[in-house]
Amino acid sequence: MKKYLLKVYRLSKRILKRLRNYVLIAWQPVYHATGAKLECNVCKSQFNQFDSDLWHAHCNCPVCGSSVRLRLLVAALEHTEKFAYANIIQNKRILHFAPERPLGELLKKRAASYQTADFLAEGYSYKHIDHNIDISNMHSINDASYDCVIACDVLEHVPDDLKGIREVHRILNMGGVCIFTVPQKDHLKTTFEDDHVTDKKERERLFGQEDHLRIYGEDFVERMTSAGFTVSTLDENDFSAQMVTRNVLFPPILSTHPLATNYRKIFFGLKTSSDPS
Ligand SMILES: [Zn+2]
Known part of the structure; x- marks a missing residue:
């Protein structure tokens, strides 16, 4: 009952x-x-x-469901020069992991080609996914196949995330850009992970969600640079206070959850060399 x-x-x-x-x-x-x-x-x-x-008050769009991270990314595409649609999306070949549909709609109409990817359980069908692949093992995709790869809050689910970042580097064309976001505990310097933790409840307690394998710290940038990327980080401070308030690019009320990501960042990685340094 x-x-x-x-x-x-x-x-x-x-x-x-x-x-x-x-x-x-x-x-x-x-x-x-x-x-x-x-x-x-x-x-x-x-x-x-x-x-x-569950994490933040008054942060999600009631119509399309966009979160702070997605709106920060769109603000970068609309209002920065370096990461403008014209530079990194327009007429480019895009691969979008775990695709957020509202973002996909914005990319699709500008890109030369737009494809989606996800790693789904066998037998699970999802008609909007073009590539059912593991980001850390994309053997079916040739080197330099894309100009932009997007993966928002994906890497925390991947056992070997560094291998995943290296794979993204491999499939990007020279001069191509990856866009990552990851959950980060506020002010945590070093990423906390322990692959001995397999219990779902324990993962939720330590990493914030039952299928998360780590909680990232400020050293996430180093993981990207070690894979060969030149990294630029963007957050709400890159936009006017008026835009931050109007588009809610920062939580109006900070979460008190010890693992909450109050300070969202967008990580842009530029491929400037063919091999990881
Ligand atoms: Zn919306």
Whole structure:
């Protein structure tokens, strides 16, 4: 009975959320005409409050579901010169890991080719995935096949993440760019990992989620440089205070969870040499 009630509760919650989204979408002309406080720079919807999740209050777009990291990335593509659409996406060959659909829509219409990748359990079908591959073993993809590879919050799931970063380096063309985000504990210097920890509950306690294999520190950049990339890091400080508030590029309320990533960063890696240094 309890199980049944829980199922009904969850279903009702989903239906209510869907209905609210329809109202928000229908209401968009009014929000745009009157000027709502906030705007999602991914789907361009406007409203006065973002949704909350288990980690952060008021950080997710109620229409497309975009998170802070995705909006930071779109802000970089729209408002920086170095990482503008025109430089790294327009007419380029893109490979997007664990693809976030709203971001994919923005990339697809600009790229020369747009392909998606994920590592899925055998027998699991997902029609939007072009390559069912492990990022740390992409033997089916030739060297220098892409100009841009995107993997947001993927590497923390990969046992040999350094091998994954090296593989991304290999499949990128010279001058190509990778874009990574990873969960990082605030102010943690050195990445914490322990491959002896296999218990799901213990992984959640130590790394933040039952399928996470580590919690990254500030040394993530070194993992990228050791794989041969020249790295640039971008965060909310690269944008005006007005844009940060309007597009919620930083949590309006900091999470007190000890493993929360309050200070999101986007890591851009430029391939400047053919072999890892
Ligand atoms: Zn949105």
